Amino acid sequence: MRLKKITLHLTEMELVQPFESSLERVETRESVIVEAENSDGTVGWGEGVAFSSPWYTEETVKTSLHMLQDFLIPICLHREYRHPEEVHASFSGIKRNRMAKAAIEMAVWDVYAKQLNRPLSSVLGGTREAVEAGMVIGLDTIPSMLKSIDHALAAGYKRLKVKIKPGYDFDLIHEIRKQYPYIPLMADANSAYTLEDADKLKSLDDFGLMMIEQPLASDDIIDHAVLQKMVNTPICLDESIESAEDARKALDLGSCKIINIKPGRVGGLAETIKIHDLCLKRNIPVWCGGMLETGISRAHNLAAASLPNFTIPGDLSASSRYWKEDLISPEVTVQNGLVAVPSGAGIGFEVDRKKLGKYTKQTFHASN
Ligand SMILES: O=C(O)CCC(=O)c1ccccc1C(=O)O
Ligand SMILES: [Mg+2]
Known part of the structure; x- marks a missing residue:
């Protein structure tokens, strides 16, 4: 796999009802959706799960965007991966920030499974x-x-x-x-x-x-x-x-x-x-x-x-x-x-681009 284009979609969606834990009450959810396009045109999807503020772990939506844009995406765009297991290892020079790393790693797994025409599961x-x-x-x-x-x-x-x-x-x-x-x-x-x-x-x-x-x-x-x-x-x-x-x-x-x-x-x-x-x-x-x-x-x-x-x-x-x-x-x-568990290739669900567009506040592109 050689990723040629990565798009980050920053979305904001309102929960159907507020969700409260001992630490925080969440009413709207920002998410970082990662769209990774491979050189053969295969598209994989991932999602960063950090919250808008650092109440659950220290990562936030903004730190995820920073890590992805300034460190993780440049690493991915300049590499050939034979297997998605190599992605986490390629980030070894970067401490922690596991939610940002996962967002892109998962997109690569989706690409890989789709190339094999097999369900990710x-x-x-x-x-x-x-x-x-x-x-x-x-x-x-x-x-x-x-x-x-x-x-x-x-x-x-x-x-x-x-x-x-x-x-x-x-x-x-x-x-x-x-x-x-x-x-x-x-x-x-x-x-x-x-x-x-x-x-x-x-x-x-x-x-x-x-x-x-x-x-x-x-x-x-x-x-x-x-x-x-x-x-x-x-x-x-x-x-x-x-x-x-x-x-x-x-x-x-x-x-x-x-x-x-x-x-x-x-x-x-x-x-x-x-x-x-x-x-x-x-x-x-x-x-x-x-x-x-x-x-x-x-x-x-x-x-x-x-x-x-x-x-x-x-x-x-x-x-x-x-x-x-x-x-x-x-x-x-x-x-x-x-x-x-879906039986289609990759994550087995289609991303609905109309809905993605509806909830996207900002988009970031990177390509090599
Ligand atoms: O249903 C879910 O998505 C999980 C709900 C949940 O417990 C949770 C939600 C947000 C952050 C942390 C947690 C948690 O498991 O601690
Ligand atoms: Mg918990």
């Missing part, structure tokens, strides 16, 4: 034809959150995740469990607690949660190891795991029993496979997280989630969960609690 080593859908319920009043859970269950979702934060934890889960004693349920704290809250987190053990996601600091694996020894509920790490090396260290320390892999967070699909393979070897289940993304990143997540060790339903919901209209055609839908 099978190129990655995926074995599933459909993946189980999970819904995330943002922070709101307890009655509103219960109502959202009703709707999600009626729509067939197989697993529910609720956001929690200090003061919005025990009572919330208690109320949910009163109505739904057995639904597969988990809680995501987005790093809102410290070890001083260990008793509070321990009190959640009674509710039979599948896991508690990222209870402690976003860059921590030490305190999480201490906490995991104190609580029975499995800890799942999200923010703390940015690479296969991070995962290895966390597993060696006993910081978690489950890992949430977001291809966008870990630098792309090659690193996703590495973390997946490591966890498979260590008997650690993984699942695919979401980033309030458009269908382009969702399509990549879907391909990743078709790998064998993605055994827990992820944050994979229908396009309509967050968007009035998505950028891809067809949109992602949930049927009987499942999302079908």
